[in-house]
Amino acid sequence: MTPEEFRALLDTYGADLTRWPHGARQGAQRLLEDSEAARDAFADAQAFDDVLAAREPALRPAARNRLIDSILDDLPDDPLPRAPQQPRMPHMFVPSARSAAGVAALVLRPLVPLWLSCLGLGVAIGVGFYLAQPRPVAIPAQMESGWIETWATYGR
Numbered sequence: 001m002t003p004e005e006f007r008a009l010l011d012t013y014g015a016d017l018t019r020w021p022h023g024a025r026q027g028a029q030r031l032l033e034d035s036e037a038a039r040d041a042f043a044d045a046q047a048f049d050d051v052l053a054a055r056e057p058a059l060r061p062a063a064r065n066r067l068i069d070s071i072l073d074d075l076p077d078d079p080l081p082r083a084p085q086q087p088r089m090p091h092m093f094v095p096s097a098r099s100a101a102g103v104a105a106l107v108l109r110p111l112v113p114l115w116l117s118c119l120g121l122g123v124a125i126g127v128g129f130y131l132a133q134p135r136p137v138a139i140p141a142q143m144e145s146g147w148i149e150t151w152a153t154y155g156r
Contacts, residue, residue: 001024001028005029006027006038014045015042
């Protein structure tokens with residue numbers, strides 16, 4: 001294992017060798033035995049892991065309440081100012097989703113029989129065109145073999 005690979009694995013997995021990939025552990029152990037720079041880097045990583053693992057002591061209830069009160073005292077009374085609303089005109093019609101659906105139902109509902117008849121006519125025309133297409137006729141085997149013999153005789 002090279003010192004660069006060791007540092008990369010140290011940065012990735014930390015100083016706990018049990019978290020390292022199994023194949024890299026033996027190479028790391030040999031490098032730690034042979035290299036002073038690797039031991040220094042490993043000690044720095046252990047110190048960093050210790051800092052990350054340290055827990056802050058819990059606040060006493062009185063200190064916690066003072067902290068919460070100081071945060072709440074610093075908040076503004078009205079954090080989001082509201083934009084002034086424009087007055088609505090009572091005589092204007094403003095369409096809504098419900099009114100649009102109602103108008104569409106009034107217009108489209110009487111046309112349902114027309115749409116269904118057009119759909120049925122389209123399906124009937126499509127089936128008619130499909131059935132009107134010419135179909136290939138099966139050629140009996142005797143006729144086919146006669147053509148092959150004729151071609152073989154005169155085709156050269």
